[in-house]
Amino acid sequence: MQNGDEGPAFARYLILLVEDEVLLRHELAQHLRLAGYEVVEARNGEEAGLLVRTGTTAAVLITDIRMPGSVDGLLLAGYVRRQTPHTKIIIMSGDLPASSGVADAAFAKPLYVAALLAKVQELVGARCHAREQKLA
Amino acid sequence: MPANKSLPDPAVLLVERDVLVRMPLAAYLRDCGYTVIETGGGEEALTALQQDQYRVDVVLTDAELPGALDGFSLAQWVRKNRPEVSMLIAATPERAAAVAGKLCEEGPMLAKPYAHELVADRIRQLIASRRRSDS
Numbered sequence: 001m002q003n004g005d006e007g008p009a010f011a012r013y014l015i016l017l018v019e020d021e022v023l024l025r026h027e028l029a030q031h032l033r034l035a036g037y038e039v040v041e042a043r044n045g046e047e048a049g050l051l052v053r054t055g056t057t058a059a060v061l062i063t064d065i066r067m068p069g070s071v072d073g074l075l076l077a078g079y080v081r082r083q084t085p086h087t088k089i090i091i092m093s094g095d096l097p098a099s100s101g102v103a104d105a106a107f108a109k110p111l112y113v114a115a116l117l118a119k120v121q122e123l124v125g126a127r128c129h130a131r132e133q134k135l136a
Numbered sequence: 137m138p139a140n141k142s143l144p145d146p147a148v149l150l151v152e153r154d155v156l157v158r159m160p161l162a163a164y165l166r167d168c169g170y171t172v173i174e175t176g177g178g179e180e181a182l183t184a185l186q187q188d189q190y191r192v193d194v195v196l197t198d199a200e201l202p203g204a205l206d207g208f209s210l211a212q213w214v215r216k217n218r219p220e221v222s223m224l225i226a227a228t229p230e231r232a233a234a235v236a237g238k239l240c241e242e243g244p245m246l247a248k249p250y251a252h253e254l255v256a257d258r259i260r261q262l263i264a265s266r267r268r269s270d271s
Contacts, residue, residue, distance in 0.1 A: 033166075
């Protein structure tokens with residue numbers, strides 16, 4: 001893996017995906033993996049915060065805003081911005097807040113996966129070796 | 137693996153509440169060639185199992201799960217509703233001793249903490265055994 005200008009080499013194509021709805025999380029993760037990215041999945045803000053605290057340094061955080069528990073997506077985004085400033089942040093929600101300034105991009109649900117993938121590629125670059133399309 | 141690219145990757149539904157346990161195990165299984173559906177509890181697992189479009193070959197679940205549905209209840213649901221799916225239940229030795237009777241009913245047992253190589257080996261054996269019995 002090549003080293004980039006914005007973070008350690010191991011993190012360049014790593015995506016931390018935070019979504020409490022299991023089917024959407026799995027589908028998004030599979031699309032991102034097929035595009036060649038490494039994806040770490042978290043079910044809520046607490047799980048994602050724990051992963052960040054224990055060393056997961058992602059190139060991109062993709063997070064839902066409304067999630068069960070005490071850490072919503074905006075709180076998580078602020079935490080990640082402080083802990084790993086090079087991490088790009090994409091938020092997604094059914095109703096996007098007027099103020100989502102902490103994020104580098106925002107997507108309304110329902111998501112257009114192609115648009116999300118294009119944004120990820122814009123933020124961190126495309127993987128050269130996308131996997132064979134084999135979604136269930 | 138897999139040797140034949142025309143076949144879909146075998147799929148494992150992983151049910152584990154602790155993200156610091158679930159994440160590295162899921163990554164290891166993906167490196168072994170499996171498609172992994174990650175869930176953190178019985179209800180999430182049921183949601184995935186109820187989707188016809190999701191292939192699941194093996195459910196690997198902790199015996200103790202948050203919520204109303206523990207690993208054994210999940211295994212009973214799978215046996216009744218998705219009999220083609222193999223079950224692999226994991227538990228600490230203390231928990232295993234307490235539920236030995238149930239394990240006889242619900243299939244293979246795996247000790248926690250997970251040894252990743254052993255988990256992959258047991259999954260491979262389950263899938264191979266299922267394919268032999270189906271042929």
